[in-house]
Amino acid sequence: MxxxxxxxxxxxxxxxxxxxxxxxxxxxxxxxxxxxxxxxxxxxxxxxxxxxxxxxxxxxxxxxxxxxxxxxxxxxxxxxxxxxxxxxxxxxxxxxxxxxxxxxxxxxxxxxxxxSESFQGHVALCLGKCHFGQSDLMRTLQNYDKALAKARAAEDKVLELLVYSELGDYYTALKDRESSLSYHTRASEIARGLELATPNSKYHRLTAVNVAVPCWQLGRYNEAMEHCEDAMKMAITCADRPVQARCLLNFADINRKRNDLERAYPRYQSAFSIMSEIGDRLGQVDALAGMAKTMAALNQWDQAIELNKRSLITAEDIGNTLRRLRCHYRLEGIYEALDDIPNADQHMLICRRLTDRLELYCGVCSETIAHQPDKLEPLPCGHLIHERCLVHLSRSTWGRAGRKRPCPSCRRRSAANPAMYT
The missing domain is CATH 1.25.40.10 (Tetratricopeptide repeat domain)
Incomplete structure (x- = not known):
């Protein structure tokens, strides 16, 4: 019985x-x-x-x-x-x-x-997300590429959607907004092909909140708001706390960009509260960063410094070097605004070290990447260069037809002490 x-x-x-x-x-x-x-x-x-x-x-x-x-x-x-x-x-x-x-x-x-191939793809996707959480950008791309190949081999549209969503987040973090929008749009198109009145409806709200990010970053605020509002309605109905938190974070970012700082700050606080509730520490770092930017815009320097330091501590705790770098950039800017040169120089030196560690340089022109918005191109090895620099790698080496130039970053690695990169 x-x-x-x-x-x-x-x-x-x-x-x-x-x-x-x-x-x-x-x-x-x-x-x-x-x-x-x-x-x-x-x-x-x-x-x-x-x-x-x-x-x-x-x-x-x-x-x-x-x-x-x-x-x-x-x-x-x-x-x-x-x-x-x-x-x-x-x-x-x-x-x-x-x-x-x-x-x-x-x-x-x-x-x-x-x-199955699909199961292996989900394992690769999870590995990619973990490496991205640790700011290991090369391994992130390698695992996402593997997951995408498995999704296509298994004809698993949901897995393909999830990989595109993660690739969108990857390029968002590196400030390649065009690529981010492209990948999130692909994910959204797949979601629209899934039935809305099934468990797959969760992918509709996920892709809606995701595509809003590159939209507002490109200045398309009304479009971003519409995506977020749609996602929030669906998330509230289903008690989807992660999407609710992401929506609040997006709303706050849009308000801040529109200089509506009084509305932005409490929305960051609400997003932080939900992320603390569900245990999303990476999201907490981003919410604290948003609060810090808002306080800086209000010239509330002491609070901006305190919030940045809280964000930095959490980023260090989870091992996310890219977000640590962002925190130090912001602190450098604040101390420069306060004419506190010793502290500004200290954070500038840390930024340089972290940029070197993450290899956030274009191997062709040697300029930094992921600091200013720019279109990036991944190489087969996983290193990134500016898209505009790709033409220089397309030429044959020393007139040898069919032999392309190697990745400059990999070539420099092999010439250096290998023990540095184990």
Whole structure:
């Protein structure tokens, strides 16, 4: 009798999930967990719970369910169970900005036979997101390229959409707004081809909030607001806290760019509050940065410095070098405005060191990248150059037909001490 009731609760939970009624689905599955003694059924229910917790931003609960999945996998020793449990652990820890742990769990997936090209693509995608969280730009692109190849091989449109979304975020961070908009638009086009009245509707709100970012950065504020408003309506209906936080962050950025600073600051605070609630520390860094920019625009220098330092501490804690660099740039600018040359020089030197570490230089012209908006071009190795500089690598070397010039950054690496790059 208990097993029958548990099966009914599982089916009801799936119906609720399809209708995006996540809390009710979680309630049904939690009840089903108590009513079944079958290990395989428990494992599947925990997988459903992981899925729902991920969608509404309860990443700590998701990691707890994934740990239980792993315990069951150790008992049952069924092929495929370990890899699924490890991937769920990796995805939850990536969202909690525990990137080293997430990478370790992704690597654990490779110890077991994976089920499909699509599954391998999701592992590569998660690895790429973790490396991006650590500001390892080369490995990020390598894993995104692998995930995209797996998505196309498996004809997995959802995975392809997710990869395009991450590539859009990647180029947003590097201030290549045209490429960012291009990738987010591709993701949005795929989402429009998915049914709205299914669990796939989450991709509609995700792509809507994503495409808003390059829009406002390109000065298309009204269009960005429309995308965010659509995403926010859908997110509130489904209690999608991560998308709500992203929408608030976008609203605040748009308000700040329009010099509506009184509306911008409380929206940054609201975004920070939700990101703290769900454990998104990377998002907290961005919300604090937005608050710091607002205070600087108001000439509230002490508060701007304090908020930048809070953002910097969190960025250092999670190991995100790119965001650390942004914090030091802002602090350098503030101290220059205050005519505090010693502190400004100190942050300038740190910026140079971090820029060198991240290799944020075009290998062709040697100018910095990701500091000012510019169109970038990735090379097969993962290094980035200005798109305008690509023509110089298209020429044959010393008149040898068919032999193209190598990546300048890789060539310099090989000429230096290899131990520096291990």
């Amino acid at each position: 208990g097993q029958t009731l548990a099966r009914r609760d599982v089916d009801r939970g799936l119906r609720f999930y399809k209708e995006q009624r996540f809390e009710e689905a979680i309630e049904c599955w939690s009840r089903a967990m108590k009513g079944t003694k079958k290990l395989l059924q428990k494992f599947d229910i925990l997988g459903f719970l992981c899925m729902s917790y991920y969608d509404i931003g309860k990443y700590r609960d998701m990691s707890s369910c994934a740990v239980q999945q792993l315990e069951i996998a150790n008992q049952a020793d069924v092929p495929g169970m370990h890899s699924e449990a490890y991937l769920n652990l990796a995805r939850s820890y990536e969202k909690l900005s525990e990137f080293k742990k997430a990478i370790s769990f992704c690597n654990d997936c490779s110890q077991y036979e994976t089920k």
